[in-house]
Amino acid sequence: MSKSAISKLAISTSAIQKPFGFKSAANQSRFPKTLLASALALSFMGAGLSSAQAATSAMPDAAKLAAGVEQKVIDWRRDLHQHPELSNREFRTSKIIEKHLKSLGLEVQTGIAHTGVVGILKGGKSGPLIAIRADMDALPVTEVVDLPFASKATDTYRDQKVGVMHACGHDTHVAMLMGVAESLAKVKDSLAGDVMFIFQPAEEGAPEGEEGGAKLMLKEGLFAKRKPDQVFGMHVTSSMQSGMIGLRSGPAMASEDSFTIKVKGRQTHGSRPWNGVDPIVAAAQIITNVQTIVSRQVDITKAPAVVSFGAVNGGIRSNIIPDEVELIGTIRTFDQPMRADIKVRLAEIAELSAKTLGATATTEIHPGYPVVVNNPELVASMRPVLAGVVGDKMLIEPGLITGAEDFAYYALETPGMFFFLGVTPKGTDPEAAASNHSPAFYVDESALKVGVEAMTKVALTALNGQ
Numbered sequence: 001m002s003k004s005a006i007s008k009l010a011i012s013t014s015a016i017q018k019p020f021g022f023k024s025a026a027n028q029s030r031f032p033k034t035l036l037a038s039a040l041a042l043s044f045m046g047a048g049l050s051s052a053q054a055a056t057s058a059m060p061d062a063a064k065l066a067a068g069v070e071q072k073v074i075d076w077r078r079d080l081h082q083h084p085e086l087s088n089r090e091f092r093t094s095k096i097i098e099k100h101l102k103s104l105g106l107e108v109q110t111g112i113a114h115t116g117v118v119g120i121l122k123g124g125k126s127g128p129l130i131a132i133r134a135d136m137d138a139l140p141v142t143e144v145v146d147l148p149f150a151s152k153a154t155d156t157y158r159d160q161k162v163g164v165m166h167a168c169g170h171d172t173h174v175a176m177l178m179g180v181a182e183s184l185a186k187v188k189d190s191l192a193g194d195v196m197f198i199f200q201p202a203e204e205g206a207p208e209g210e211e212g213g214a215k216l217m218l219k220e221g222l223f224a225k226r227k228p229d230q231v232f233g234m235h236v237t238s239s240m241q242s243g244m245i246g247l248r249s250g251p252a253m254a255s256e257d258s259f260t261i262k263v264k265g266r267q268t269h270g271s272r273p274w275n276g277v278d279p280i281v282a283a284a285q286i287i288t289n290v291q292t293i294v295s296r297q298v299d300i301t302k303a304p305a306v307v308s309f310g311a312v313n314g315g316i317r318s319n320i321i322p323d324e325v326e327l328i329g330t331i332r333t334f335d336q337p338m339r340a341d342i343k344v345r346l347a348e349i350a351e352l353s354a355k356t357l358g359a360t361a362t363t364e365i366h367p368g369y370p371v372v373v374n375n376p377e378l379v380a381s382m383r384p385v386l387a388g389v390v391g392d393k394m395l396i397e398p399g400l401i402t403g404a405e406d407f408a409y410y411a412l413e414t415p416g417m418f419f420f421l422g423v424t425p426k427g428t429d430p431e432a433a434a435s436n437h438s439p440a441f442y443v444d445e446s447a448l449k450v451g452v453e454a455m456t457k458v459a460l461t462a463l464n465g466q
Helices: 003-020 025-029 033-046 051-057 062-082 091-103 170-186 213-219 279-297 336-355 376-390 407-413 447-464
Strands: 107-112 116-122 125-135 154-157 160-163 192-200 230-241 250-253 255-264 305-313 324-333 360-366 372-374 416-424
Touching (some): 062 447, 091 116, 091 170, 091 192, 125 447, 192 447, 230 407, 279 324, 279 336, 372 376, 372 407, 376 416, 407 416
Antiparallel strands (some): 255 324, 305 324
């Protein structure tokens, strides 16, 4: 509303109050609400606002917009689920996205970070730029869910033929963001700002020897021309019932670093271990001693931490002590200084543990994703928006999640908010449901409409400030 209209409204309201003796809040409270409402309605009309203009100024109905694309979103999801593609190989998926965004009249860029697609929707009014991201890649997992659109796809992963499945729900992320794009395009004239739709490849990690994901999109200039004022993301999860939303302020998902420790000894016959240096025993000592990092050496009252070994490789026969053993593992933290400290301690423990047995150990850290940190101010402003979609009881604050997400890179550049959408059917215990990354991962498609509505309403609020 313009300043002149507000001024007219104030004068008009004052004129209405005087005949009824409005001199105090107490007097105003005795004025019949229906008459006051009528008076205010008249004052709005006196200020030059017709009922049609008032309707135009109101925020578009996110629920109606989501309902209008619900079946399309389900159809897209089923098609993408049946045709999954591994990281940096999302060629078919990107073509589908490109075609849809162009049909909506968006400015579309393709080929960023190999297969990424970015669409820009220009609003009818000037305002901020917000970004919304969905990831596109599937996993080397063979599906066991009995669905008419179950994946039968296969591909090569680490030189092995594997099944391919959307076992983490990225098919739903793409489909929902396509629905959000269509919904916002329908009301673009009312948008006070612009929207960047980011369809990102390789969230699960680029193939060996390649770059990919959010980090590469940013490296190739995703935010170079115009950095978004805010960035939003959403992830489906089996850990919550269908239609629930989880939102946490501050650190929400862990950083992830992997490591490789090579333990070198001296090969000998298994019957004469004193003639060599046993790297298997040294590796066992390293594994045991590393457990004290979290249990005894870092302050886990400040933030949780996890150090896990996922592979022990070494030896080929029962009677041969090998020259070398390789240990592979992961580090998960929520605090940057703690993250750096654990890396140092890990290398020291490996080196010294091996040395006591005459072996050597070298540690290589493979830096992974940073901590996903949700901007507290952004979360505070959007929490009631999401509660308006699902209700207070269906909006929860989840605990810290030790899984990692490369959405973290976007949130390092600009205020970000990442929330979770439950997809486990009501009546099923989420604790018993197959987790994300499981070959039995299952999505209740009724949740997709909730996701579209939630993200649409978040975008409308971020742009129109209502």
